[in-house]
Amino acid sequence: MDTITLSDRLLPPLFSQGITKEEWESKRRRELLSLFRDAVYGNVPDEQSLQVSYRVADQQEGSSIMSGNALRKSIEVTVSRNGLSHSFAFVLFIPLGKKHPVPTMLTLCNRGIADADPSRSFLSSFWPAETIVSQGFAAAVVLTSDIAPDYDEGFSLGLHKLFPEYKKERPSNLWGALGAWAWALSRILDYLLADPLLDPEKIGVVGHSRGGKAALWCAAQDTRFALAVSSCSGCTGAALSRGKGGEHIKDITERFPYWFCKNYRHYADNEGKLPVDQHMLLALLAPRLVYVSSKTNDAWADPQSEFASCVAASEAYRLFGTMGIEEESMPRPEHPLLGGRIGYHLKTGYHDMDAYDWERYLQFAKRHLE
Numbered sequence: 001m002d003t004i005t006l007s008d009r010l011l012p013p014l015f016s017q018g019i020t021k022e023e024w025e026s027k028r029r030r031e032l033l034s035l036f037r038d039a040v041y042g043n044v045p046d047e048q049s050l051q052v053s054y055r056v057a058d059q060q061e062g063s064s065i066m067s068g069n070a071l072r073k074s075i076e077v078t079v080s081r082n083g084l085s086h087s088f089a090f091v092l093f094i095p096l097g098k099k100h101p102v103p104t105m106l107t108l109c110n111r112g113i114a115d116a117d118p119s120r121s122f123l124s125s126f127w128p129a130e131t132i133v134s135q136g137f138a139a140a141v142v143l144t145s146d147i148a149p150d151y152d153e154g155f156s157l158g159l160h161k162l163f164p165e166y167k168k169e170r171p172s173n174l175w176g177a178l179g180a181w182a183w184a185l186s187r188i189l190d191y192l193l194a195d196p197l198l199d200p201e202k203i204g205v206v207g208h209s210r211g212g213k214a215a216l217w218c219a220a221q222d223t224r225f226a227l228a229v230s231s232c233s234g235c236t237g238a239a240l241s242r243g244k245g246g247e248h249i250k251d252i253t254e255r256f257p258y259w260f261c262k263n264y265r266h267y268a269d270n271e272g273k274l275p276v277d278q279h280m281l282l283a284l285l286a287p288r289l290v291y292v293s294s295k296t297n298d299a300w301a302d303p304q305s306e307f308a309s310c311v312a313a314s315e316a317y318r319l320f321g322t323m324g325i326e327e328e329s330m331p332r333p334e335h336p337l338l339g340g341r342i343g344y345h346l347k348t349g350y351h352d353m354d355a356y357d358w359e360r361y362l363q364f365a366k367r368h369l370e
């Protein structure tokens with residue numbers, strides 16, 4: 001396949017020539033985060049006023065839980081502010097009979113409960129908890145809809161209900177649903193980091209499509225995540241916006257205005273004016289691990305633009321003396337690139353996250369985390 005040409009995309013530069021990795025960390029990284037907050041994903045409102053508490057609602061092990069191979073915990077997270085509160089739950093399977101502490105994969109599930117079933121009556125390949133656990137990883141999952149609804153409810157439900165002052169008018173640079181999902185993933189991370197059975201240095205965050213966008217945004221901000229995995233995240237996820245095929249900023253801000261801050265809509269049909277592009281989102285993870293996967297029949301997400309983003313972000317990895325993506329040519333389907341600190345594969349199929357994808361994510365994580 002062809003080598004990716006980036007010059008046609010007219011991307012804003014990641015950094016100026018001669019920058020050191022210290023300058024990147026102390027200055028440029030912060031600038032990019034503020035640009036993404038103000039123009040795309042929004043700022044967290046009044047963060048210091050939010051109080052978070054955790055309650056283990058259920059904890060079980062034994063033959064009924066993954067045939068005795070895992071401990072299952074259900075944890076309720078309550079976020080309070082000025083007398084209001086919102087709770088959401090996440091589920092955690094920790095492998096038993098393995099050497100602890102173990103690495104963890106935290107998945108943001110944007111589908112229904114059947115795809116993240118704690119009872120394991122439904123064994124969905126979208127979140128194959130048994131596979132994850134059998135490979136020695138703890139598997140955690142949370143539903144997007146439990147954190148903040150995935151429809152335009154006028155900023156009044158989920159975490160948003162803690163901010164009644166913004167219900168009438170949401171300031172243009174304030175978060176939407178994606179920002180709330182990303183913030184909640186970091187609150188789950190706070191809990192995971194304190195669990196002695198889990199390795200605090202080896203926690204990854206995984207998401208598909210809108211969940212992939214949120215997983216990347218979360219790990220871009222929160223350096224405590226060792227790895228971010230994006231499946232088919234496309235527009236405003238892994239894919240470059242400039243020169244993108246399929247979904248554009250105009251499409252996404254018309255259909256899902258509540259995902260982003262209001263400012264983002266100014267870049268509809270106006271990508272060239274956007275102060276960032278999505279290679280910068282991946283670069284914010286450098287030198288940590290990122291994995292991007294695409295499907296051949298997912299032109300809406302645009303695999304070429306997702307891969308081009310990995311190539312462009314690799315410059316930030318070179319600042320750290322490490323390798324981002326290992327090849328600059330778009331790989332053929334079923335030819336994963338696992339050697340660099342940015343992993344990538346294209347798989348034959350439609351917009352989905354499946355068993356093949358998970359096998360590659362776990363393979364990549366093992367290879368680089370061990």
Ligand code: GTR
Pocket residue numbers: 110208209210211233234235247252
């Ligand atoms: C689509 C949306 C995409 C992607 C997808 C999904 O309708 O246009 O950006 O996020 O939904 O989440 O499955």
